[in-house]
Amino acid sequence: MTTTLYVYTGTGNSLWAARTLAASLPNAEVAAMAHHREGPVRPAADVVGLVFPVHMWGIPHRPLEFVRRLELAPTTYLFAVAVNAGQVSRTLVQLREELAARSLRLNAGYSLEMPSNYIPWGGPGPAEEMERRFGAARTKLADIAQRTARCDQGPIEQGPLWQRVAFTGIYKLTFGKVPTLDRGFHVDERCNGCGTCERVCPSGNVAIVGGRPRWSGRCEQCLACLQWCPSKALQYGKKTSRYERYHHPEVRLADVVAMARPAKG
Numbered sequence: 212m213t214t215t216l217y218v219y220t221g222t223g224n225s226l227w228a229a230r231t232l233a234a235s236l237p238n239a240e241v242a243a244m245a246h247h248r249e250g251p252v253r254p255a256a257d258v259v260g261l262v263f264p265v266h267m268w269g270i271p272h273r274p275l276e277f278v279r280r281l282e283l284a285p286t287t288y289l290f291a292v293a294v295n296a297g298q299v300s301r302t303l304v305q306l307r308e309e310l311a312a313r314s315l316r317l318n319a320g321y322s323l324e325m326p327s328n329y330i331p332w333g334g335p336g337p338a339e340e341m342e343r344r345f346g347a348a349r350t351k352l353a354d355i356a357q358r359t360a361r362c363d364q365g366p367i368e369q370g371p372l373w374q375r376v377a378f379t380g381i382y383k384l385t386f387g388k389v390p391t392l393d394r395g396f397h398v399d400e401r402c403n404g405c406g407t408c409e410r411v412c413p414s415g416n417v418a419i420v421g422g423r424p425r426w427s428g429r430c431e432q433c434l435a436c437l438q439w440c441p442s443k444a445l446q447y448g449k450k451t452s453r454y455e456r457y458h459h460p461e462v463r464l465a466d467v468v469a470m471a472r473p474a475k476g
C-alpha cells in the first residue's frame with residue numbers, strides 16, 4: 212500500500228498531523244497542495260489523504276481549488292483530516308459534497324482539534340490546554356492511521372447542529388471576500404524587511420517593496436505571514452500586537468517555507 216498525504220498549512224498544525232500519520236503508515240509521503248497550482252492532480256498512490264485547516268467553518272480557498280482538480284482511480288481510498296480549533300462545523304460534509312459532484316467518494320473524514328492560530332480573536336490559549344490538545348491529537352491520529360490502514364468506510368465527522376446552522380451562512384458570505392482581507396495587515400516599527408512573510412506565503416501574495424511587505428489581494432488568510440514574523444512586527448487589525456504568536460512547536464520555519472512553494476531547481 213502506498214499513501215500520499217496532501218497538506219495545506221499556515222502555522223504547521225496540519226503539517227505536523229500529516230507527518231505524524233505518515234510515520235504510522237507504510238510507504239507514506241507528505242506532499243504540498245501549494246506545489247500543485249494548476250492542471251489536474253493525478254496521484255499514483257493507493258491511498259490519498261487531504262490534511263488542511265478549517266477556515267471560517269469551511270474549506271479554505273487553496274484546498275478547495277486543489278480538490279476541484281483532483282483526479283483519482285476508482286480504486287483509490289480517499290480520506291481527509293480537517294484540522295481545527297474546536298469548530299469543524301460542516302467542513303467535511305462540504306468536502307464530501309464537492310467530491311461527489313465530481314463522482315469522487317470521500318471514504319472517511321476526521322476532525323482534529325489543535326490550538327487556534329486565528330490571532331485576531333486572541334492567542335492560542337494557555338500552555339496546559341495546548342498540551343491537552345496535542346496529546347488528544349496524537350491519540351486520535353494513531354486511531355486514524357489504523358482506520359486508514361484498514362481502509363475503513365466512514366465516519367464523516369461534523370460539528371453540532373447549532374454550529375452548522377449558525378456558521379455555514381457566514382462561510383458562504385465571507386468566502387468571496389477572503390482574497391482582499393489582506394487589507395487588514397500592517398507592520399509596526401519592528402519590521403526590518405527580512406522577507407520571512409514573503410517566503411511563507413503559500414499564494415505568493417506578499418512581496419517586500421521598499422523594505423516593507425506589500426500584499427496584493429490574493430490572500431488565503433492562512434496567517435502564516437503574521438504568525439512566523441520573527442520580529443512580531445506584522446499585525447492584523449488593531450488588537451494582534453497584544454496576543455501571543457503561534458506555530459506548532461515541532462514545525463520549523465523552513466518546513467513551512469518548503470510547503471509554501473516548490474524548491475527552485
Ligand SMILES: Cc1cc2nc3c(=O)[nH]c(=O)nc-3n(C[C@H](O)[C@H](O)[C@H](O)COP(=O)(O)O)c2cc1C
Pocket residue numbers: 219220221222223224225226263264265266267268269294295296297298299325326327328329432433434
Ligand atoms: C482565517 C482562519 C479561520 C479559522 N476558522 C476556524 C473555524 O471556523 N473553526 C475552527 O475550529 N478553527 C478555525 N481556525 C483555526 C485553525 O483551523 C486551526 O488553528 C488550525 O489548526 C490551523 O492549522 P494550520 O496550523 O495547519 O494552519 C481558523 C484559522 C484561520 C487562520
